[in-house]
Amino acid sequence: MTDQIQRFLFDDTNVRGEIVGLESAYKEVLDKQSHPEPVARLLGELLAAVALLTETVKLDGTLSIEVRGQGALSLLMAESNPGGELRAIARLAEDQALPAHETDFRQLVGEGQIVITLDPREGNRYQGIVALDADTLGGCLEAYFERSEQLPTRLWLAADGQRAGGLLLQQLPDDGRQSCDADAWNRCVKLADTLSDGELLSLEQRELLFRLYHEETARVFDPKSLRFGCTCSRERIARALLGLGAEELRDILDEQKAIDTHCHFCHTHYHFSAAEIESLIDTPDAPTPTIH
Numbered sequence: 001m002t003d004q005i006q007r008f009l010f011d012d013t014n015v016r017g018e019i020v021g022l023e024s025a026y027k028e029v030l031d032k033q034s035h036p037e038p039v040a041r042l043l044g045e046l047l048a049a050v051a052l053l054t055e056t057v058k059l060d061g062t063l064s065i066e067v068r069g070q071g072a073l074s075l076l077m078a079e080s081n082p083g084g085e086l087r088a089i090a091r092l093a094e095d096q097a098l099p100a101h102e103t104d105f106r107q108l109v110g111e112g113q114i115v116i117t118l119d120p121r122e123g124n125r126y127q128g129i130v131a132l133d134a135d136t137l138g139g140c141l142e143a144y145f146e147r148s149e150q151l152p153t154r155l156w157l158a159a160d161g162q163r164a165g166g167l168l169l170q171q172l173p174d175d176g177r178q179s180c181d182a183d184a185w186n187r188c189v190k191l192a193d194t195l196s197d198g199e200l201l202s203l204e205q206r207e208l209l210f211r212l213y214h215e216e217t218a219r220v221f222d223p224k225s226l227r228f229g230c231t232c233s234r235e236r237i238a239r240a241l242l243g244l245g246a247e248e249l250r251d252i253l254d255e256q257k258a259i260d261t262h263c264h265f266c267h268t269h270y271h272f273s274a275a276e277i278e279s280l281i282d283t284p285d286a287p288t289p290t291i292h
Contacts, residue, residue: 004223005051005084006205011217013184014172019205020051020226022086022164028228029088030161032267036098037161038108039090042076044159045137047088048166050078051226052155053116053141056168061120062231065141069132071110072096085229087265106135114140116148145170154189158197165200167192188213230265237261237270238280246281253277 005020026044035043046065054063060082067076071093078088092098098108109132118126128148134140138155145153152171158164169192171185191212199208206220241249241259252259259272272280 002223003226004205005055005226006220006223007055008209008218008220010181010184010188010213011219013181013188014174015169015184015188016172017167017169017188018052018055019168019209020048020166021201021205022047022051022226023162025086025226025228026159026164027162029086032265033090035090035092038098039073039092040161041159042073042105042108042137043078043088043090044161044164045157045166046076046078047086048157048159048164049137049141049155050080050088051086052166052168054080054082055224056153056170057118057149059118059120060122061118063119064117066115066117067109067112067132067137067140068115069109069112071108071112072098073108076109079231081229081231083229084224084226085231086226087228087230089264104135105137106132114144116141116144152185154192156192156195156200158200160197160201163201167195167200184216188216230263230268234270237263238272241272241277242280249277249281 003022003025005018007016007018009016022044026047029043029047030040046067050063050065053065057063062079062081064077064079068074073090074093075089075091078086080086112132114130114132116128116130128144130140130144130147132140134143136157138157141155142153145151151173154169156167158166169188195208195212199211203211205223209218209220241261249259253274258274259277261270263270
């Protein structure tokens with residue numbers, strides 16, 4: 001399996017789709033974090049989902065999916081951009097232990113919500129929020145499309161700690177063409193429902209689509225490469241520190257004489273001396289010095 005996503009559509013229908021497979025990018029995310037198998041699996045599903053949604057909504061900017069729960073798994077977050085860069089993190093609640101025998105999405109996350117943020121390079125930032133009403137991550141994201149995009153959408157997600165994959169089907173509005181196959185949506189969804197996790201994770205994408213839809217007239221477009229990539233920078237970390245406020249920053253300096261922090265996604269270390277923090281407080285709009 002290579003790290004890539006492919007778009008496809010069925011001729012003479014209003015059905016389109018995306019299929020994604022991840023291996024190296026998924027491995028890099030897991031290498032930077034240490035999580036039990038159920039959490040690693042959900043991280044893979046979320047990585048596949050954020051790649052699918054980024055391509056589907058055609059966003060020229062950053063898309064993030066944040067799962068906030070009240071269970072033992074308190075946070076899952078993944079982010080993608082049009083350049084094919086993906087990153088993700090998971091956080092466990094400090095006051096709860098993971099259930100010994102539970103690997104179900106809802107059991108791990110508990111009550112909560114999913115926040116989907118679309119941050120275009122130009123234009124206004126948009127956030128959509130849906131409750132965790134479904135038993136699976138894919139089911140919750142389907143509810144987002146139903147409420148926000150008002151387009152029938154189905155997702156199939158799988159991950160096993162080594163590979164992650166996903167399939168998305170979407171029914172577009174009827175354009176009124178006489179030749180449009182009215183039953184295509186139900187037919188394509190029923191065929192996708194026969195897909196096993198093993199097939200989604202192990203088969204080459206064109207082979208998988210052929211197995212499912214060899215009786216359909218499908219057009220499969222060139223694949224787009226995906227990879228792990230972090231958007232952290234010294235400037236972004238500095239802006240985050242400024243968000244703590246001058247008083248708290250100076251309290252930290254009184255205790256530690258400097259501030260050391262790291263990116264939660266890629267673990268890059270950032271050091272800010274007392275003089276640099278004071279400069280940030282005094283001139284917050286000035287460029288942040290780069291340390292070589």
